[in-house]
Amino acid sequence: MDETGSCSANNVLTGTVRSNGTTMDKSESEFIEMTSGFLNQVEKESGIRVSACFQCRKCTNGCPVTFAMDIYPDQVMRHIQIGLKQEVQESATIWVCASCETCTTRCPNEIDLAGVMDYLKQSVVKEKGLAAEGKVLAFHQIFLDAIRKRGRVFETALVGNYMLKSGDWRQKMKDGTLLEEMRLGWTMYRKGRLKLLPQNIKGREEIKKLFDKKNRL
């Protein structure tokens, strides 16, 4: 801690030379200014006590998708605690989270981690930030669009809409999987698992109003 009472992450090391004699590049030698603003915001808006986390790592150890993450779940909690808002919002982790709820179930301090992941994703959407996993967000967006339109999800149009919204059709055309997807769709239709025509619920207007209301709240 320095004379002003603020902590920096690497105040142990002087200058840009590490204790083993090697030199750090600039990005490593920038200190992290720890602030509690983001932690307070997350706790207030989500109602989840992230400050209770003491990094026991139980969440990360039970998480099935850590292999696809850039920041581990316990690290996400720590990032929030020390104010690294941008890093978590820009992480792939929050979108890779499959909401399996294993972390929430096992946390000894009863922190709803899956709920924190949801909150972080929602905050990226609210602030119109860039999602690290754009395709994952694109899928959620077309899914919600489908609900807004008819009140229920018309599954037949889902994959097509996703391909267009995410631009994934280009990648799939290149690697040859587009034809496979179309074949799968045809097989599903032949097996009676895809309807030809969508239906609208009677309460469609009520659903549309919910979508409008969310924008006003």
Added chain:
Amino acid sequence: MKVSYYPGCSLEATARDYQESIAYVCGQLGIDLEEIPDWSCCGATAAHNTDDFLSIALPGRNLALAEKIGLDLVVPCPLCFNRLKTASHQLQKGPREDRPYVYAGKTRVWDLLDFLSHPDRLSRIQAKVRQPLKDLSLVCYYGCQANRPPKITGATSYENPQNMDNLLKALGATVPDWSYKTDCCGASHTIARPDIVNTLVHRLYERALEAGAEAIVVSCQMCQANLDMPQKTISEIFRKVYDLPVYYFTELIGVSWKGPEVKTWLSRHMVNPEPLLKRKSFI
């Protein structure tokens, strides 16, 4: 017995086989499934991943409808179940500007598997068995949403659930226990990140085979899709031929009862589920 029924969007289409087997089993048990009139989508993963208000409002609408009807509500899709239970907890905290529906919590919301494996129903299911599923080795795959988090679902055995195991044993099947029965299949990543699903599901296949299973049984249509549809692709990626049919527990109830429509449901699967049953002379 009459109950309210919330099928959810996929039971109408991609999970038609599940829906058909559920209708048959409940029909035979004298359980009248009254579909909630004009029900709407629960919001699934998309809502809670992007919008807190919609994540409660969308399932909330259906809870309010169910409460007006006043019957217990049975839900076949574990994700719909989880979202309805989550909304139920939120809405019971009382009216608020951002909670557009009122729900007092008087309606009991059941996960279908929990409902059918309840002792009252299980004894009647067992009584109708005409051909015990002898020498059929099955592992039960529960997935995530029906049991976790226990504060929402009310599940008591969430690390090692046994209700599907017990049900299949009551049908005469051999049900080895395994430690991966609640390990995530990758859920909605199947569209945007199929690589994640392939990795997770490949693990599940390997562990099912290690346990000595000939097939996997599920109660979730999303899990069924993730275990059944990519099996050929996963076999190609990992250069090992997997032939693990994925049955709905209700389909196997129908098989043990010698139900007449069983082959129709089975024909809708991707991995052919008939050869295994034919080998054991069940169909």
